Amino acid sequence: MSSAVKTLHLLSFFSATTPEIGLSALCRLAKRDKATTHRHLQALEEAGFVEQNPLTRQYRLGPALLQLAQTREQTVPRKESAIPVLKDLAEKTGETTHASVLSGTTVFALASYESAQHSTRVVIDLDKFPLHATASGLSILAFGPGDLFEIAANNLETFTSHTVNSKASLEEAVQSVRDTGFGRTIQSFEDEVSSLAAPVFDETGNLAGAVSVACVATRFSPELERKCQEHLITASRDLTRGWGGAVPDPIEAIWAATLNNSKALDSTS
Amino acid sequence: MSSAVKTLHLLSFFSATTPEIGLSALCRLAKRDKATTHRHLQALEEAGFVEQNPLTRQYRLGPALLQLAQTREQTVPRKESAIPVLKDLAEKTGETTHASVLSGTTVFALASYESAQHSTRVVIDLDKFPLHATASGLSILAFGPGDLFEIAANNLETFTSHTVNSKASLEEAVQSVRDTGFGRTIQSFEDEVSSLAAPVFDETGNLAGAVSVACVATRFSPELERKCQEHLITASRDLTRGWGGAVPDPIEAIWAATLNNSKALDSTS
DNA sequence: AACCAATGGTTCAAATAATGAACCGATCAA
DNA sequence: TTGATCGGTTCATTATTTGAACCATTGGTT
Known part of the structure; x- marks a missing residue:
């Protein structure tokens, strides 16, 4: 499994009922190492796919998704x-x-x-x-x-x-x-x-x-x-x-x- | 730059005016190798972020984006x-x-x-x-x-x-x-x-x-x-x-x- | 029919980036 | 003070990514 797929897989843990997830919690959900998960999250953040709630430091889905989804739907x-x-x-x-x-x-x-x-x-x-x-x-x-x-x-x-x-x-x-x-x-x-x-x-x-x-x-x-x-x-x-x-x-x-x-x-x- | 970021960067070449892109064209746009780009696209496809138009073999944005964007917007x-x-x-x-x-x-x-x-x-x-x-x-x-x-x-x-x-x-x-x-x-x-x-x-x-x-x-x-x-x-x-x-x-x-x-x-x- | 220039896709040794145990500092509760 | 979290970082080891060269197919041209 490529590292990109592993990285993207993290996104699937976010849902309407679990909109924000902290680093440790996400490690447990994804059953992956903390350092790795953190680097993956940074990659996702760099691409705008997640962002950090500045108050809680928890991660949530990012705004890049809105643009891409809009393009997809137009297309x-x-x-x-x-x-x-x-x-x-x-x-x-x-x-x-x-x-x-x-x-x-x-x-x-x-x-x-x-x-x-x-x-x-x-x-x-x-x-x-x-x-x-x-x-x-x-x-x-x-x-x-x-x-x-x-x-x-x-x-x-x-x-x-x-x-x-x-x-x-x-x-x-x-x-x-x-x-x-x-x-x-x-x-x-x-x-x-x-x-x-x-x-x-x-x-x-x-x-x-x-x-x-x-x-x-x-x-x-x-x-x-x-x-x-x-x-x-x-x-x-x-x-x-x-x-x-x-x-x-x-x-x-x-x-x-x-x-x-x-x-x-x-x-x- | 992590390979995940490079992979996700491919998505940014899709837009309302360029909704479908072939492998070679995407290589030129991203200025990257064909083998690499192909593997990146496969990773994106596995995650549902792109899909291939079965007729033209060109790639376009995938349905996973719709779900994630919906969650983001609900959240x-x-x-x-x-x-x-x-x-x-x-x-x-x-x-x-x-x-x-x-x-x-x-x-x-x-x-x-x-x-x-x-x-x-x-x-x-x-x-x-x-x-x-x-x-x-x-x-x-x-x-x-x-x-x-x-x-x-x-x-x-x-x-x-x-x-x-x-x-x-x-x-x-x-x-x-x-x-x-x-x-x-x-x-x-x-x-x-x-x-x-x-x-x-x-x-x-x-x-x-x-x-x-x-x-x-x-x-x-x-x-x-x-x-x-x-x-x-x-x-x-x-x-x-x-x-x-x-x-x-x-x-x-x-x-x-x-x-x-x-x-x-x-x-x- | 032969040719050429595209296309999408694959291979494999070399190079690079991912990995994770251990660690750090901060915060919070007991 | 202690201990248990948390988010985040380090670095030697390891495994994945990389890309030049390659193949197969398609579509247009001579």
Whole structure:
């Protein structure tokens, strides 16, 4: 691992809930030497990626990030184009929606939208997503680059009693996504949340990310699932179009088959 | 210079006008070896700070920046608090306004606001600011940490025929800012722009950045300058308050004296 | 088809920079 | 005073970074 990556990794410990971190605390979090961590922080400070709170001497994220993010958003305005789609999806399903993008082997949360329809709703913390425990992650494993599976399988952190905890069960879950076209997790990341997700594609027809609906688990009925599936399809199409691509025909075919099946089930019940 | 800093420096070549850069082009820009640059880009890609356009193989800024910037803004919402102040300043002066923050030895643009009052107006490119050629930079040199002067003096890039080009004339310009409380540049960064700026302070009473008005040079009359000075004072107070601090008394005294002087000049003319 | 000049990407010995245990001074609480 | 933090620094050892030369591919020109 290059020293630059190690340095940048320090940034990932900052979050909305932990906005300022002292040198010693960061050493413990990153499990690295104090001298090294200090030099890394100085490098980040020189580049404007962190700054020191002059009062507490603690470190926090720096202003250079704002400029770079602004440039990124001007350049590749995926977030901007995603928001209206997420809003629409949230209003139609009455649940919280969000979109994420795959970059390298990491899933980044892009944006989320909370439906105002219910007073209980899922609030999504825009952090990195575990591939094996979220509906978005499973969608990405199913339709994204093949080398992701190994990485996910070697990193099966357990979040709830429903989290998949073996390579075999992960394989099974991914296969089910390939069969249905939808990622699906029942209380596997957080106990109160069940999610459905669909893959999103870019201008090359490769997987670019995922869009998902996170439902409060007690509301997650077959009817709601059907509704989510329908609207996820249009949301995925819209996002894919917004990012310059088109949903590949095989995916469309799988979705159509899944919807037909659940319609058949409905009518027999 | 640490390799992490060199790596991060690559990011600064991306801008709204140059959103995607190929490996070779980036080597030329950064004046660095191809193998090194490639390894640096891989490190940045691993961290999500850049990604490769799958079609052109060119690199562009990555999605990790969006998340970090969001955290930064949630945490230290300077930009958010600055925008209404800049808007007000722009409306009262009829010119383009902007705010910048000092981090380490670099001035970062935070936000700008264009007045809709005139059809010709200054459009500010949110890039890094040269300390010696902008009103904001001079304000920061005058009231910021002392070690900045040497850095600025060793980096006197010439932009127009009015740009200061010697250590002595820079010293003179900075002294004038200390005397008046306002940074002032007449067509020194771009030929059509004259600017006035005032320092902004943080919760420790140290300089945190600057706020400025960028006027179309042909409109820059003594009357407009007076108006800008008045409103810059209130803008600096507002921003400083928004960032948890208060404008130091000596600065307030200098401003009061400057305003008195120009009032006296007005009445004699 | 052959050629040339780009491009992105890789190799490996030499050179340089990263590393971390031990250390320093400051602050705070007991 | 003592002891336990904190942020920060030192320096010999070690491991990573470095870059000239190289390869493979692409796209335009003769």
